[in-house]
Each structure stands twice: as structure tokens, then as C-alpha cells.
Amino acid sequence: MSEPSPIDPNDHDRFILKQKFRWVINEYNFFLPAADGDSPGRPVCFVRQARFKFKEDIRFYTDDSASQELMRIKARQRFDPRARYDVTAADGSKIGEIQKVFGKSLLRSTYLLYDSDGKEVASATEANLIVALFRRLVGLVPYVDDVANWLPIPYLFVFSRNGTELGSHRRHLWKIRDIYTIDLAGDPTHTVDRRLILAIAVAMDALQAR
Numbered sequence: 001m002s003e004p005s006p007i008d009p010n011d012h013d014r015f016i017l018k019q020k021f022r023w024v025i026n027e028y029n030f031f032l033p034a035a036d037g038d039s040p041g042r043p044v045c046f047v048r049q050a051r052f053k054f055k056e057d058i059r060f061y062t063d064d065s066a067s068q069e070l071m072r073i074k075a076r077q078r079f080d081p082r083a084r085y086d087v088t089a090a091d092g093s094k095i096g097e098i099q100k101v102f103g104k105s106l107l108r109s110t111y112l113l114y115d116s117d118g119k120e121v122a123s124a125t126e127a128n129l130i131v132a133l134f135r136r137l138v139g140l141v142p143y144v145d146d147v148a149n150w151l152p153i154p155y156l157f158v159f160s161r162n163g164t165e166l167g168s169h170r171r172h173l174w175k176i177r178d179i180y181t182i183d184l185a186g187d188p189t190h191t192v193d194r195r196l197i198l199a200i201a202v203a204m205d206a207l208q209a210r
Helices: 129-140 145-150 194-206
Strands: 014-019 027-033 040-049 057-061 069-075 084-089 094-100 110-115 120-126 156-161 164-171 179-183
Touching: 014 040, 014 194, 027 194, 040 194, 057 194, 069 194, 084 194, 094 194, 110 194, 120 194, 164 194, 179 194
Parallel strands: none
Antiparallel strands: 014 027, 014 179, 027 040, 040 057, 057 069, 069 084, 084 094, 094 110, 110 120, 120 156, 156 164, 164 179
């Protein structure tokens, strides 16, 4: 029996992102939603953050074997919280750029998404300022920070453009490892490249401390 063809993210609006349990590096799997709509179904791709890199290097592969690369996220500068990250396809062609907005993110994490021409196409912002501030407060309490992700604190980002909501990025509560549902139902004509959405979904977890 032949292997199924790789899934094109641009054919879909909803994804499940699941972090794998690893001590040294971040690894993730993307899935299409199962029939219940909120649990992992068919695998989409596997993601691994490169070890010991002076610049962030996160690579997406067709599966866990990591034999065929789909795309990657690469930082332009080292250790710069304002840095832009290039998102490129396996052949080196540019998909777009992502950037954390450092000033706004001090209170409520905010990211910008750019297309291959450097034009801003969407933003991703924590939906609730009070919840964002509470999460930061919990993180400052000694001995609590390591278990803060297990607490039932909502973690919800909204994708938007010019005041129009395009979708959401929601973390599931009460999970040992991070699991997210990404839903772009508000962008039915796919004005934002879904590969860029997968990239920012990983970046918001792997790079959130920067």
C-alpha cells in the first residue's frame, strides 16, 4: 500500500498542535482535527528546534523521521527580542516573516505576520489583557512558574487584520504537555498562508520567553 500524499496546510483551516516530551529541545507534531473536532487526527508534519544554535533554527518535516524538510524558521539576529524570523520553504523560497512586538508584549504578547514581500498580513494578540497580566504575575511567584502551564488559566490568541478577526489559537487546559487548537475559520479565502500560521503557532510556544 502506498503512503498517503503529504498534507498541504493551505487546504485546511483547523489544526491541532501537540508538544512532545523532550528534555533538551522543543519538538512538536501538527495534526488535522479528528472527528470530535478537538483531538489529533491525521498527522500533518513534525517540528524540531535545532540544538545549540546561536540563532534560532526550527525545522518542519513531513513526519517524525525528519527525512524530508517542509519549511523552517530562522532568526536574523542572535538573542534579540525584537528580531524578525524568516519562514522559508524547503527549496529556500520565502514564505513570510514573523516578529514579536516587544513593547506591546510586556503586557500582552503580540506578534506580527508578514508575507513573502514583507507586507503585514495579520497580527496575533493575547485575547484578554487581564488574563495576560495574571499569567505574568503567576510566573513571578517562586516555585510556581514551573507548574503555571498546568493551572486552568486561559491561553488564547486572536489572529486579526484591520480589526477583523481571522481566527484563534487556543491552548487546551489541564494537559501535561502543551496542546493547541488553531482555527482560521474567519479567513475562508485563505488570504494568510497557512504555513505562516503553523510557523507562528510553534514560535509562540518555543520562543515565548524571548
